[in-house]
Amino acid sequence: MCALLADSRVLELIGDIMGMVALTYKVMPDSDVEDVSTDDVVEQILALKDETYDVQLCESKPLAFGLKFIQVHVVMNDGSGLSDIFEENMRAIRGTGEIEVLSMGLL
Template identity: 45%
Template sequence: MGRVAIRYKIMCDPDADAAADAIAAAMESLESDVGVVQMVEIKPLAFGIMFVEAHCVIDEGDGTLDSFEDEIRAISGVGEIEVLQIGLI
């Protein structure tokens, strides 16, 4: 079975009053059975709004991507998750 590299754009939930710093720290300490977070960056979007960009590697297989994204969504303050780039390693 192969591995999949994914680059995510993770937005803060505007209703949760969460900071990108807190989400980035939670992403760095995320422990998952299906993948690992290799790098986390905080980047500006517009007008002072920040987002978290995460570079992750997960196992290839049925349901692994959905399972990993569900673990990201479980982090307090996470709003939208967008896949910016995906490819096999």
């Protein structure tokens, strides 16, 4: 049975069976970077493309005292490490600070 699970065709089938998951993220701008525009970060997050996820909605929202955060809604395959890949891609964007998962659910 272990040899069967190592077969890539079986792993692909398991990935197809697992379905999709929807995640909502809260992304804070990096306080160490001056002149961070949340609108620019929103555009760059919307431009992220990968076959494992689809950014459905990304918008800047008020937090408090003139501060803003970015709310990101993404749908991806339900698989090990896929949300980590998306989070790493967001962290690579200049001006991105803390990233928090607000909600996660199966579709």
